[in-house]
Amino acid sequence: MGLSKSIMFSAIQPSGKLTLGNYIGTISHWMHIQDMYNCIYSIADLHAITVNQDKKLFQQNILDTLALYLASGVNPKKSIIFVQSEVQEHCQLNWILNCHTYFGELIRMTQFKQKSKINPNNINIGLFNYPILMAADILLYQSDTVLVGHDQIQHVELARKIAKRLNFLYGQVVTVPKIYIPNKNGSKIMALLNPIKKMSKSDSNLNNIIFLLDDHKCVVKKIARSITDSDNKIFYDTVNKPGISNLLNIYSSLTGTSISVLENMFVNTTYKNFKLLVTQSILDILLKLQEKFFYFKNKKDYLRDILDIGASLAKKEAQKTIQKLYNVLGL
Template sequence: MSETIQPVQENKPARKKVIFSGIQPTGVMTLGNYLGAIKNWVTLQEEYHCVYSIVNMHAITVRQDPQKLRQNTLEAYALILACGIDPEKSIAFIQSHVKTHAELTWVLNCFTQFGELSRMTQFKDKSARYADNINAGLFDYPVLMAADILLYQADLVPVGIDQKQHLELSRDIAQRFNGVYGNVFTVPDAYIPKAGAKIMSLSEPTKKMSKSDSNPNAFISILDKPEQIIKKFKRAVTDSEMEVAYREGKDGINNLMTIYSVVTGKSFDEIQNEFAGKGYGDFKVAVGEAVAEHLRPVREKFDALIKDKAYLEECYAKGAERALAISQRTLDKVYKKVGFLK
C-alpha cells in the first residue's frame, strides 16, 4: 500500500502539517503522561496528519525483561487507543515493526558529533542512575529519536521540557544533512501545549510526576480505580495557607489547579471562585472525583481492547504498513543522496 502526505496544490487548502510523537512502553501511564502528552495527541489528530509510535526500541537502552516488554508494548498500544487515538485518523504503530527507524539512525549517526551527544543532559542523568550499564544505545538514543521524527518529515513534535534538548539536536542534524545534500528533511519545531504540559508529583510538587517514584501516593496511574484516585488526591501535599489560588510558592495547589483545569476545562480564575471560602480538603476531593470521572471511559475501553488481541494486531499491523510506506520514501531519498546503490 502506498501513502503520502499530499503537497499543496493550486486552489486547494494548504496541506495539514505533520506531527510525530512517541511514548515508551514502560508500564502503565501516569496521569502526567496522559494530561501532558496523550490527551493532547487526541486533540491534535483533528487538525494535523499525526504519526504516533510506541517506541519500544528506545526502551531497551535499559535492560528489560523480554516477556514484560512484549506485554507492556501491547498494553501501551491498547492504552493510546483507549485514550482516543483513532487508528483510522492517525498512523499508530510499534517502532520495532518499521525497519526504517534503525536504518536511518545509522546514516544520521554519521552526521552527529560525539560532543553533541555527550552534552545531552538526559544521558548524564541516566548514566548516573544506570552506572552498571552505560551502553552505546543509551548514548545514541537522541539519534534514534531524530530518525523517528525526520522519517515522517514532521513539522511539529509535541515535547516536554525534558525532551526539548533532544529535539534541538534533531533540528541540528536535519539542517546539517540539508546543508550538504539539499532540502531532504523538514526541520521540525516543538509543539508545547500551554496547559498541563508538566504534571507534578502529588507528594513532592516540585518534582515531575513519575511512576518510578518510590511513594505510590505520588502518582496516579490512568488505570487506577476511582477510590484509589480520590484517596491519593486526599493525601496530596499542599501548603499551610487555606486559599485555592495559583501563585508562586504554592507548588502543590498550583499542580492541583493545573490538573483540575485540564480535566474540567475551567480557567484558574473560575477554579479560584468555585472554591473561595472552602478548605483544601473540599478542593482535593473535587480534583480526585473529576480525575476519576475523566479517566472512567479510558479504563473501560482499555479493559475491552486488551481482551481483543486480534483487533489490536490488525490495528498495529496496518499502522506499521502505513508508517513503512511513508518512511521508506524518505529513507530511499537519503540513501540516494549519500551515494548508496539502489
C-alpha cells in the same frame, strides 16, 4: 496520507504503566489533533530497551499501550499507529544521524545525566544515543510538528539542529520540525509528594504517581496525601505553593477551565474540599478510560491487525526518506 494536512509525530514508550502526566501532556490531545493533521503515533519499544525488559511483560505492555491509545480516542482509520521496531528504517536513519551528530551535543542532554544517576550500573550507549534515535523517529516521516511533553523539548531541539545540518550539507532532504506543546502548564505534571520534580512512572515512591489504571480508592488516597502547604489559600505560585499549583494544573487540564478562573472559584474553598474536587475530576476521566481500555485489551487479534497495518503504512513513508538520503550520500 492526505496532502493537504501537515504531519504530526508523537511517541510513547511501552515501558510500563502510563501516568496521568502522560495523559495530560500528550495522550489527551491525540484525539483532537488527528482531524487537523496527518498523525503518526509510534509505540517506541526500541527506546524502552535502554533498561532490561521481561520479554512477555514487554510484549503485553506494547499491546496495552495501543489499547490505551484507542481508549483515548485515537482512530486507526485516521492515524498511523505502529511499533517502532517493526519499521527497520528507524535504525537505518539512526546510523546516518549518528554520523552527523557531535559528541559534545549529546553530552549536554539533561535526561542522560538524570537517568545515569538513577541507574549508575547500566549507563549504556543506547541511553546516551537515545536523542539521536528520537531524532530519527521524527525526521524519518518528514514531520512538520512534534507533540511532546516539556521534558522532551531539548531532544526535539537537537533533532531540529541535525535536520538543519543535513539540509545545509545535502540540500532540502528533511523537514525541520516544530515543537507543539498544547498546554504549557499541563504539559508538566509534578510528583504528588515532591511537586518540584516531574511525575514519572520510574519514581520509586508510587504515591508520587497516579497511573491511568489506578482504581478509585487508590486515586482518592494519593490525592488526599498529596503535599500542599499550611496557609489554606488556593492560588497559582510554583515557587511558594508548588503542591497547590500542581493540583491546579491537573484540575485545569482535565476540566478545560483556566487557572485564573479556578483561583476565583476556589477563593473560599478549603484544601480538603479542593482535593475532593481534583480527585473527582481525575476519576471522571480515568473510569471512562479504563472501561474502554479493558474492552480493547481483550481484542488481541484486532490490536495486532492495527499494528500490522500501521507498520506497513509507516514503512512506505519511511522508505521515501531513506531513499532520498541514500541518494545524496552515495549509498
